Amino acid sequence: MNDVERTAVTTATWPAVGAEPAPALQVEALVKSFPGGRRVIDGLDLTVAAGEAVALIGANGTGKSTLLRMAVRLVEPDSGAIRLFGEDVCAARGRTLSRLRSRVGFVFQKHNLVTRLSALSNVVHGVQARRSGPRTWHQAWARRVDREEAMACLEAVGLADRAMQTVGSLSGGQSQRVAIARMLMQRPELVLADEPDASLDPRAGEEIMGLLARLARDKGLGLVFVSHHMEHAVGFSDRVVGLAGGRVALDRPAAGTDPALLEAFFDGPQATERVVPLRRVAMGAAS
Amino acid sequence: MTPSTLRTGLPARFERPPVSRAVLLVAAMAFLAWAFAGSGLDAGKLARGIPAVGSILDRMIPPSLERLDSILLSLLVTFQMAVAGCVLGLVLSLPLAVLAADGLSPHPLVRVAARGLIALFRTVPDLVWALLFVIAVGLGPAAGVLAIMVDTIGFAARFFAEAMEExxxxxxxxxxxxGARRLGLIASAVVPDAMPAFVATSLFCLEKATRASVVLGLVGAGGIGVELKVAFDLFDYDTASTIILVVFALVVLVEQAGAFLRRRLI
Incomplete structure (x- = not known):
């Protein structure tokens, strides 16, 4: 789909001119259980506005990654509603689902790149969000315009000089940069990042988070990221959302939040009680 | 931690096998004995056969170089058969493997059908395929090429599918x-990742096809196998030994080339 087509689809599904744009991501009464009966998500509600940066925090197994994966239907929800840019994700099939997915860039914890291929080839793959066919499979036979755009994406993440290196030969931080470049190649409107700083050393992790947040801000993209680093959660988002017991248990603006205070959120079942004051702050801020 | 602090005691080094395993072992031994009994193997017959083998070997040495030109020409045809049949088989294996691979096949029924076809190609011996193709397209290398192609599909498609699944x-x-389409996903992500396995399987297929192409001539499917059959039929053992030696050289050459390419490409 070219840009003109994308604009046409977008304007057709969004509210009329003058109205507020549809939220980038809207989740209502979402439920997901895994085999064995464990309910990971239990009636979760969440709205992310267009262009907003949201940090998702929570202990392991609280459904943060599952929530992001369900947003693009990599995992199927049991019940509830998920809307991307106002469109029902759960009802989407075939090309409609592909088109919705193409508007969302996903950055994975383990980068999910083809390690035997060059960085440039991996970035060229991002064009498959808009086009299909053999010319999107490998940089060697990609269109000139796509190769140029892929190189520009690599330049944006500071890896243009490593374009022809295989991803397997790059460091973890460089590899994650390639994944971000592939996401940029996709020209998304919303970025979902599942612990992009997890497999990296502290400095590389902070660089990656900074890069992701800066690119999202510069391009006006929505950003929802999962992080276990409270400094990153507070420093690179507009809003911090904490999950516990399969629901949103914390929702407050990042500005003015002390990262050390958020650590209390990870103290097990007692966390909820400690979180109450935080939630009150969030509600106060919202009102 | 000192041994005195252990609360549970040391577990036995070897566990006593359950009765079911002992019963299974006895059944397996009985099955083996039954198979040998039915095979007609007789120590006396074997002992009596040794001098006959010695006599044939005696008549094979020294190998005759009288028809070396035509033998080498047949060997070349044999190798061409192997290469053509193998390449055709490998090319057809890839789409069939995609249809048979778990997670890549468009529908479970398609996957079952593709797996069934591959199993059919693999379980029917290449010699039987050669006989069928000799009837279909007549005597000569074309029947051999088709037989090798089908045999290669049966072997390679299964390994390609497994490599892609892994x-x-x-x-x-x-x-x-x-939002990538299925074909883009396979071509961009799955095939590059499975390429080392594809190369290894393909080279092994070429080695297998080279060996098979020699035997296929025995049923009239072209190549040096025809020469070998004629030599044995005419009790021309010294020519037969020449053929066996050049076939041995070809197979070793292909295997060594395959090993070299595997080291370089994977």
């Missing part, structure tokens, strides 16, 4: 998440 799911998931 590829890293991450890149596949990433391309799915960005």
């Amino acid at each position: 590829t890293d799911k991450g890149p596949r998931e990433a391309l799915t998440a960005l």
Whole structure:
């Protein structure tokens, strides 16, 4: 789909001119259980506005990654509603689902790149969000315009000089940069990042988070990221959302939040009680 | 931690096998005895056969170089048969493997059908395929090429499918998440990841096809096998030994080339 087509689809599904744009991501009464009966998500509600940066925090197994994966239907929800840019994700099939997915860039914890291929080839793959066919499979036979755009994406993440290196030969931080470049190649409107700083050393992790947040801000993209680093959660988002017991248990603006205070959120079942004051702050801020 | 602090005691080094395993072992031994009994193997017959083998070997040495030109020409045809049949088989194996691979096949029924076809190609011996193709297209190398092709599909498609199933799911998931189509996902993420396995399987197929192409001539499917059959039929053992030696040289050459390419490419 070219840009003109994308604009046409977008304007057709969004509210009329003058109205507020549809939220980038809207989740209502979402439920997901895994085999064995464990309910990971239990009636979760969440709205992310267009262009907003949201940090998702929570202990392991609280459904943060599952929530992001369900947003693009990599995992199927049991019940509830998920809307991307106002469109029902759960009802989407075939090309409609592909088109919705193409508007969302996903950055994975383990980068999910083809390690035997060059960085440039991996970035060229991002064009498959808009086009299909053999010319999107490998940089060697990609269109000139796509190769140029892929190189520009690599330049944006500071890896243009490593374009022809295989991803397997790059460091973890460089590899994650390639994944971000592939996401940029996709020209998304919303970025979902599942612990992009997890497999990296502290400095590389902070660089990656900074890069992701800066690119999202510069391009006006929505950003929802999962992080276990409270400094990153507070420093690179507009809003911090904490999950516990399969629901949103914390929702407050990042500005003015002390990262050390958020650590209390990870103290097990007692966390909820400690979180109450935080939630009150969030509600106060919202009102 | 000192041994005196252990609360549970040391577990036995070897566990006593359960009765069911002992019964299974006895059944397996009985099955083996039954198979040998039915095979007609007789120590006396074997002992009496040794002098006959010695006599044939005696008549094979020294190998005759009288018809070396035509033998080498037949060997070349044999190798051409192997290469052509193998390449055709490998090319057809890839789409069939995609249809048969778990997670890549468009529908479970398609997957079952593709797996069934591959199993059919693999379980029917190449010699039987050669006989069928000799009837279909007549005597000569074309029947051999088709037999090798089918045999290669039966072997390679299964390994290609398994190699693709074992590829890293991450890149596949990433391309799915960005809205890539199935074909793009396979070509961009699965095939590059499975390429080393594809190369190894393909080279092994070529070695297998080279060996098979020699035997296929025995049923009239072209190549040096025809020469070998004629030599044995005419009790021309010294020519037969020449043929066996050049076939041995070809197979070793292909295997060594395959090993070299495997080291370089994988």
